[in-house]
Amino acid sequence: MPWDVVAKSLFxxxxxVAALAPVVTWVERKQSAVxxxxxxxxxxxxxxxxxxxxxxxxxxxxxLIFKEDVVPIGANRVMHLVAPLIAAVAAIISFAVIPYxxxxxxxxxxxxxxxxxxxxxxxxxxxxxxxxxYGTILAGWASNxxxxxxxxxxxxxxMISYEVTMGLSVVGVFMVFGTLKLTDMAFAQDxxxxxxxxxxxxxxxxxxxxxxxxxxxxMWGVFLQPLGFIMFLTAIMAENKRPPFDIPxxxxxxxxxxxxxxxxxxxxxxxxxxxxxxxxxxxxxxAIFLGGWSIPYLPQERIIGALEPLFGSGMANLLCMVAHVxxxxxxxxxxxxxxxxxxxxxxxxxxxxxxxxxxKILLPLSxxxxxxxxxxxxLVRSYGS
Amino acid sequence: xxxxxxxxxxxxxxxxxSAVAMVVNVRNTVAAAMSLVICMVSLAGIYVVxxxxxxxxxxxxxxxxxxxxxxxxxxxxxNLRQDSFPPGRMxxxxxxxxxxxxxxxxxxxxTQAEYLPQTVALxxxxxxYRHLGMALFTDYLLAFEATSLLLLAAIVxxxxxxxxRLDT
Amino acid sequence: MIPIEHVIGxxxxxxxxxxxxxxxxxxLIVILMSIELMLNAVNLAFVGFARAWGDLGxxxxxxxxxxVAAAEVAVGLGIVIAxxxxxxxxxxxxxxxxxx
Numbered sequence: 001m002p003w004d005v006v007a008k009s010l011f012x013x014x015x016x017v018a019a020l021a022p023v024v025t026w027v028e029r030k031q032s033a034v035x036x037x038x039x040x041x042x043x044x045x046x047x048x049x050x051x052x053x054x055x056x057x058x059x060x061x062x063x064l065i066f067k068e069d070v071v072p073i074g075a076n077r078v079m080h081l082v083a084p085l086i087a088a089v090a091a092i093i094s095f096a097v098i099p100y101x102x103x104x105x106x107x108x109x110x111x112x113x114x115x116x117x118x119x120x121x122x123x124x125x126x127x128x129x130x131x132x133x134y135g136t137i138l139a140g141w142a143s144n145x146x147x148x149x150x151x152x153x154x155x156x157x158x159m160i161s162y163e164v165t166m167g168l169s170v171v172g173v174f175m176v177f178g179t180l181k182l183t184d185m186a187f188a189q190d191x192x193x194x195x196x197x198x199x200x201x202x203x204x205x206x207x208x209x210x211x212x213x214x215x216x217x218x219m220w221g222v223f224l225q226p227l228g229f230i231m232f233l234t235a236i237m238a239e240n241k242r243p244p245f246d247i248p249x250x251x252x253x254x255x256x257x258x259x260x261x262x263x264x265x266x267x268x269x270x271x272x273x274x275x276x277x278x279x280x281x282x283x284x285x286x287a288i289f290l291g292g293w294s295i296p297y298l299p300q301e302r303i304i305g306a307l308e309p310l311f312g313s314g315m316a317n318l319l320c321m322v323a324h325v326x327x328x329x330x331x332x333x334x335x336x337x338x339x340x341x342x343x344x345x346x347x348x349x350x351x352x353x354x355x356x357x358x359x360k361i362l363l364p365l366s367x368x369x370x371x372x373x374x375x376x377x378x379l380v381r382s383y384g385s
Numbered sequence: 386x387x388x389x390x391x392x393x394x395x396x397x398x399x400x401x402x403s404a405v406a407m408v409v410n411v412r413n414t415v416a417a418a419m420s421l422v423i424c425m426v427s428l429a430g431i432y433v434v435x436x437x438x439x440x441x442x443x444x445x446x447x448x449x450x451x452x453x454x455x456x457x458x459x460x461x462x463x464n465l466r467q468d469s470f471p472p473g474r475m476x477x478x479x480x481x482x483x484x485x486x487x488x489x490x491x492x493x494x495x496t497q498a499e500y501l502p503q504t505v506a507l508x509x510x511x512x513x514y515r516h517l518g519m520a521l522f523t524d525y526l527l528a529f530e531a532t533s534l535l536l537l538a539a540i541v542x543x544x545x546x547x548x549x550r551l552d553t
Numbered sequence: 554m555i556p557i558e559h560v561i562g563x564x565x566x567x568x569x570x571x572x573x574x575x576x577x578x579x580x581l582i583v584i585l586m587s588i589e590l591m592l593n594a595v596n597l598a599f600v601g602f603a604r605a606w607g608d609l610g611x612x613x614x615x616x617x618x619x620x621v622a623a624a625e626v627a628v629g630l631g632i633v634i635a636x637x638x639x640x641x642x643x644x645x646x647x648x649x650x651x652x653x
Binding site for chain 3: 389390393397400401404405407408411414417418421424425428431432434435436437439440443444447448451452453455456459460462463465476479480482483484486487490491494498501502503505506507508511512516517520521524525528532535536538539540542543544545546547
C-alpha cells in the first residue's frame with residue numbers, strides 16, 4: 001500500500017523538482033533574452049557541447065554548492081539556517097495534492113495519480129502557502145541587516161494581504177464544482193457544457209440561431225469562472241513574490257531584500273523555492289482552471305472505450321494514462337510560459353499600488369464574484385436546467 | 386498502540402515543549418513567536434487525530450499563517466532586536482499559583498472522571514467541511530452573523546488605534 | 554482511541570503555561586501571545602469534547618473562538634503600536650499610570 005505513494009512522490013520529485021525546476025531557470029533566461037533581443041545564456045559547455053545553454057542550470061548548482069557559506073555577524077544562526085529550508089520544503093510539499101492524472105483500472109487494482117488524495121486539497125495548498133511566508137520573514141529578521149529587515153516587513157504584509165484574496169477568489173470555483181478536492185475538480189472538468197445553456201432559464205434560447213445554442217465548451221474553470229481565473233492568478237503570483245510583485249526583493253531599492261545576506265546553496269534554496277513555486281502555480285492553475293489532465297472534448301470513458309477493442313483493457317488504460325499525463329504536462333508548460341511572459345513584460349508595482357490592488361480591487365471583486373456565482377447557481381438549480 | 390494514539394502523544398509533547406519554550410524565552414521575541422507557531426502546528430496535528438479536519442486547516446491558515454505573522458510583523462516594524470526586560474515581581478508566587486491551579490484541575494478531572502463522556506463512534510465525514518458548513522449555516526447561523534459584527538468592530542477599532550491623527 | 558482525560562489534561566497544561574506567561578512576562582507582545590496560547594488550549598478542549606460526544610457544536614465553537622482571536626490580535630497589536638508611539642517601549646511596566 002505505501003509503495004504506490006512512494007512511487008508517486010518520487011515521480012513528482014523527479015519530474016517537478018529535479019527535472020522541471022532547473023529547466024525553468026534556463027527558460028527564464030532564454031525567454032527574457034528572446035523578449036529583449038539578446039542571445040541569452042549559452043556559454044557553459046561540456047567538451048564543446050553547449051546544448052543551447054541547457055548546461056547552465058547544472059553549472060549554477062555546482063557553483064552555488066561550492067561557494068563559501070557566509071553568515072553575517074550578529075545574525076541569528078539557527079533561524080538563518082532554517083529560513084531557506086522552510087521556503088524550499090513548503091514549495092515542494094505543495095505538489096502532494098495536485099492531481100496529474102485520473103483514476104485507471106488495471107485488472108482489479110485501481111491507480112490514482114495523485115500523491116495525497118485528501119478531501120480538502122485546496123485548503124491544504126492555502127495552509128502550506130501561509131506557512132511558506134515564514135521562510136521569507138525569518139530570513140529578513142535573522143540576517144541582522146536593514147535591507148533584509150525591510151524586505152521581510154514588506155514580504156509579511158504582502159503575503160498576509162494576498163492570502164485573503166487568494167482564498168476568496170476561488171470561492172466561486174468551490175461553488176461551481178461543489179468540492180474542495182482537487183481530484184474531483186479535475187474529474188468534473190472532463191465534461192462539457194452548452195455555452196448558452198443557462199439562457200434556457202429565461203426562455204430566450206428559441207430566439208437565437210440554433211447552432212449558437214448548441215456550442216459546447218469543455219467544463220473548465222476558466223470558462224465557468226473567468227474573473228476567478230484572473231484574480232487567482234494575480235493573487236498567487238503575488239504570493240510567489242516574483243515580478244511585477246517583487247517588492248520584498250526589489251533590487252533597485254533594497255539591494256536584494258530578504259535574501260541580501262544569503263550566499264551559496266542557502267541562497268540557492270531560496271532561488272529554487274521560487275522556481276518550484278512557479279511550477280506549483282502552473283500545476284494548480286491547470287488543475288483548477290484548465291481542466292487538469294483532461295483532453296478537451298474527449299472524456300476518459302470515450303478514450304478507453306475507443307482503445308479497448310484494439311488493445312485490451314490494461315493497455316487501453318495505460319495509453320489513456322500516458323495521454324492524460326502528457327496533456328497535464330503540456331498545460332503546465334503553457335502556464336509556466338505564460339508566467340514568464342507576464343514576468344518580463346510588467347514593471348514592478350509600487351508598494352501602495354500593490355496594496356490598493358489587493359484590498360480595493362481584488363477583494364471587492366472576489367466577493368462580488370462569489371455573490372454573482374451563487375445567484376446564478378441558485379437560479380439554474382431552481383429552474384431545473 | 387495505534388498510529389493515531391502515538392501521533393497524539395508525539396504532538397502533545399511537541400505542543401507542551403514549544404509552549405514552555407515560548408514563555409521562558411526572555412531574549413528573543415521572534416524566537417518566542419516561532420515557538421508559538423510550532424505549538425499551533427502541533428495542535429493542528431492533534432485536531433486531525435481528533436477528527437476535526439477543517440478546524441486543523443483553519444488553525445494553520447489563521448493562527449499560524451496570519452495571526453503569528455502579524456505578531457512577527459509588529460516586532461519587525463518596531464525593530465525590537467533585544468528584549469531584555471526585567472522579569473516581573475513575585476514570579477515564584479505566580480509560578481506556585483499556576484502549579485496549584487494545575488493541581489486543582491488534575492484533582493477535579495480525577496474526581497469527575499466518571500462523568501466525562503465516553504467516546505462514541507462517528508458518522509462518515511464528521512468534521513469535514515460539508516458537515517461543518519451545514520451546521521454553521523443552519524443551527525448556528527445567529528452566532529455566525531454575530532461574529533461578522535464582532536469582526537467589523539475589530540476592523541474599525543484597529544484602524545482608529547493605528548491612525549496617527551484621527552482628523553486627517 | 555484517545556482517552557478524553559488526556560486531551561483535557563493537555564489542554565489544562567497548555568492553559569496553565571499560557572496563564573503563567575501572561576502573568577510573569579513584561580513584554581506586551583509576549584503577553585498577547587500567551588493569551589493566544591490560552592485560547593488555543595480552550596480550543597483543544599472543545600475539539601476533544603466534540604470528538605467524544607460526536608457533536609459538531611464544539612467544532613463550531615472553535616471557529617468562533619478563532620474569529621475572536623483574530624479580532625483580538627488586530628485590536629491588541631493596534632494598541633501595542635499606539636503605545637510604542639507614545640512611550641517608545643513595549644514594556645508593560647511603562648503604562649502603569651492608572652495603577653493605584
